[in-house]
Amino acid sequence: MSSSVKVVIRKKPNEHKEYPLAIRITKERKSSYHYIGQYILLEHWDKRNNRVKKSHPYADNLNSLLLTKIAEANKSLLNLQEEDCDISSSQIKEKLYTTQSFNFFDFSNTYLEELKVNNKLTRLSSEKAYLGNLLKFNKSKNLTFKEINVKYLNQYKTFLKSKRSLNERSAINNLIFIRTIFNRAIQFEVTKQEFYPFGKHKIKIKFPETKKIGLNHDEIKKIEDLKNLSDKEIHARNIWLFSFYLAGIRAADVFKLKWNDISDGRLNYEMDKNTKKVTLKMPEQALKICNSYLKLKQTKDDFIFPEMKFADFNNPADVLSKIKAANRKTNKYLKSIAVKAEITKSLTMHISRHSFGNIAGDRISPLMLQKLYRHSHLSTTIGYQGNFIHKDADDALDRVINF
Incomplete structure (x- = not known):
């Protein structure tokens, strides 16, 4: 049985314009393909040597995986060659996988x-x-x-x-x-x-x-005006309000912001969740918070907030660990701030996003909110904002019972 297996890149890109890698099984010039679940950009594929180029950030890991897949397929193919000489490429694939x-x-x-x-x-x-x-x-x-x-x-x-x-x-x-x-x-x-x-x-x-519950305007004002806070509580308040002023930026993104992400009065950053590029006007309130940290700035590459200063960005696990630790610590002090402000609602970093939605209500168009929330789909924004829009239902109730 004259047959072979080979790693190839297929010309059917996904939504990110990445191309799938597959095991090609060939017999008598007829081929079948088994996809192995890995996608790369076309520019990262070495067609001559059938391997991932070193320009890919995880080339060694991927090439190691490909060698394993080829070895497994070749071993199974040898066993099939001993069993059956008259078998097609699609039947080989069926038996291998x-x-x-x-x-x-x-x-x-x-x-x-x-x-x-x-x-x-x-x-x-x-x-x-x-x-x-x-x-x-x-x-x-x-x-x-x-x-x-x-x-x-x-x-x-x-x-x-x-x-x-x-x-x-x-x-x-x-x-x-x-x-x-x-x-x-x-x-x-x-x-x-x-x-x-x-x-x-x-x-x-x-x-x-x-039910998503956010703070209202009066509760935000209480937090802004609160006195007699410790330095750590003031820092936690700054981080929370910074997030709120920018439509509820997620905690991971806030902690990773650098001074050079701010230019011409705008904040430009890449979302940690989905690598989307985001640009937002910097409100005066947010700029005031940033200015209070200028004394810690040494270079334009410094972080605005100090939580990630000692993170090893060559080690993603260390970065994730420090983000989680910073979020836990911030939430700890936000809890004590809520007590001092006599706010009974939950106060965490994520609640800044809910609070922005609660105050926005139905005063801002869904299309504009979609941009502010950085949602991919308008339906996500409409579903999210539905948690905070109560006026129509409240008016309807009043019209029935106020007779």
Whole structure:
């Protein structure tokens, strides 16, 4: 049987204009492809040597993965050559990457490794926990996609809520992880659509309604005017108000801001969550806060706030660790600020975003709010802002009972 396997890049880019890597199986000039779940820019592919160029930030990791995949495929191909001389390239692929016995945990770990390679460490942390919950429930690392049916998932959800003490939203997040892995497995032809346990007449993913509560104008004013705060409380207040004044910038982005991100009265930065480029006018209130930290500035590359000063940005895990520590510490002092201001609502970094939405209400158009919130889709903005718009319902209630 004259056949071969080779790593190639396919010319079907994703939404980020990255191209998928695949194992090409060829016999008698006919080829089949097995996608391995990795995407790169075309400029990072060395076509002559069939490897990722060193210009890619994670070239060594990816090339190591590709060598492993090729070795696995060649080993399986040798076994097939001994068994059957008359077999097509598509049949070889079917045998190499069987759909019914592929292990869910093995495929999930490949996905987690991809998150690690791409430095999506926040997501990696939560999704490793989801996989850990599933392993505790399954009590074995042997689990095929075919075994994960509606009955299995219903039992798993019950386990999450009763044995792991998770609320409805957290349980749903665990199911979403399984759905993500299933969709990838179908995309890369590791399993079949017929085994998919989600959708109509199966498991439906539906988030429970949650109420987002933000501070009102008077409560913001209380925080701004509060006296007798410690230095650490003043620092926490500065960070929180800075975020609020700029439409609720996420904590991770606030901590990573540098002085050279501000130019011509505008803040220009890249969002940590999705690498979007953002530009916003710097309100006077935010500039005043920045000016109070000028004494710490040594170069234009310095951080505005000192939390990330000693982070090792060559080590993404260290950066994530310091962001989490800074967020915990800030929230600790925000809690004491709320007590002193006699505010009973929760006061955390994330509440700055809710507070902006609460005060904005229906006074700003959804399209403008979409820009301020940095949402990708208008529907996200409308759904989010619906938590804070009550005037129509309040007026309707008054018209009925005020007779």
